Amino acid sequence: MKQYNKILIFRLSSIGDIILTSTLVRCVKTQYPDAQIDFVVKRQFSLLLTLMPEITKIHTFDAEEGFNGLLKLRKTLAKEKYDVMLDIHKNWRSLFIRNTIGASHVYRYKKHLMKRFFMIRFKIDAYHIVRPVYLRFLDVAKKIGVEYDNKQTELFIPKEIQKKVDDYIEDAGLKPHKNLIVLCPGASFSNKKWQIEKFQELAQRIIDRTKMQVILLGGSKEKTACETILNNVQGAIMSVPGVFNLAESAALLNRAQLTVANDTGMLHLSEALNVPVVGIYGPTVRQFGYFPILQKSKVAEVELACRPCTKMGMNYCPKNTFDCTQKISVDTVFELIETILPKK
Structure with missing residues (x-):
């Protein structure tokens, strides 16, 4: 299996979603124990990532800085030359970042927008199987060989x-x-x-x-x-x-x-x-x-x-x-x- 030395995870918000990435972070570290695993998050949520010891570096984004803040973030991330970017947010900001930082491989989270639309608008359940979000986040990393360790979300308190x-x-x-x-x-x-x-x-x-x-x-x-x-x-x-x-x-x-x-x-x-x-x-x-x-x-x-x-x-x-x-x-x-x- 190919080895990746620098992996970036992108999820800006919110509290619950960031916590639900902890299983993904842990499993990526298990598969690539020597890799640098960095995370992009909004500044106000960055303390949550200090409770995930697997993370090497936390890159913060301040939404109040607008597009200028995004440009600064892009410049910082481009210097890192990541092997892999895992886009767990899949919004316009992550689209801009993943297309401009030069990561060798990019994998994106699938949001099931149509299934959710039919559920809300017409009360038609197109999900068939209920799959927790923390496992759907983990699915993004399957293409780089990351496997589920059958454990739940997990944080550690200093x-x-x-x-x-x-x-x-x-x-x-x-x-x-x-x-x-x-x-x-x-x-x-x-x-x-x-x-x-x-x-x-x-x-x-x-x-x-x-x-x-x-x-x-x-x-x-x-x-x-x-x-x-x-x-x-x-x-x-x-x-x-x-x-x-x-x-x-x-x-x-x-x-x-x-x-x-x-x-x-x-x-x-x-x-x-x-x-x-x-x-x-x-x-x-x-x-x-x-x-x-x-x-x-x-x-x-x-x-x-x-x-x-x-x-x-x-x-x-x-x-x-x-x-x-x-x-x-x-x-x-x-x-x-x-x-x-x-x-x-």
Whole structure:
């Protein structure tokens, strides 16, 4: 088999998709242990790649710099003279890069756009076989001899980051090594968000019935929602939206027994640390490939004729009901939590 010394992986965003490339990164490194494996990503997500020790060099792109930023990136990448470029994004930016950096071999991700269109527009399932996205990413590298190692997504937390987060939790009065559930009430789009009132009720029920500690995790945009939950729940609970960066958020999830999250990157981040999830899925469906991977993980969803209505979420509901999330009850989610927690 031909040996490749310099391999470039291109995936700019977002949190979940970048995490789902970790299987690809690991398997490429296994096949080519001496190769330089570099990765192109948007600057705001670059910390995730520091949790993949197989990566040699991280090239960042700042979208605010526009096309000038892309030109600078092209110049940097062209100097590397890559043997292989694996385009896991397949958008106009990756098209420009793969056609201008002079990589000897280029392989692209297949997005199944028509299958997704028929599923959303006509509710016709043309997928036939549900194949998770992390395995579809891996398919891109098959032409250079990369094989699947039968392992899931995987990230590694540096000891100093884990200690920093553990110390923060202890200073707040909770115990980082015991009985911890993380709730992630945020999402990029409104129709993917479970109601704050339900997260609030769920948090109180977890504390009262399981004696577990609860931590509310999210970005700065979730601060108001998390504070609302915090102020209306009694017991061992803390709120940390905007406190931790992505690597530190991973360290927090690494201490959880399980995570409850909307269909967002935090769900995939939790699973990459082998922490099971209860995923709350509204407008998207299993066929798109973003459902949980771990055997212990569970999905809360309701079967509706209008699902799916979008490929990744929207800030409105076409029927103006938001039934796909509103009809998921606290009882349903709590029962799924109980199936994951160890039996007493």
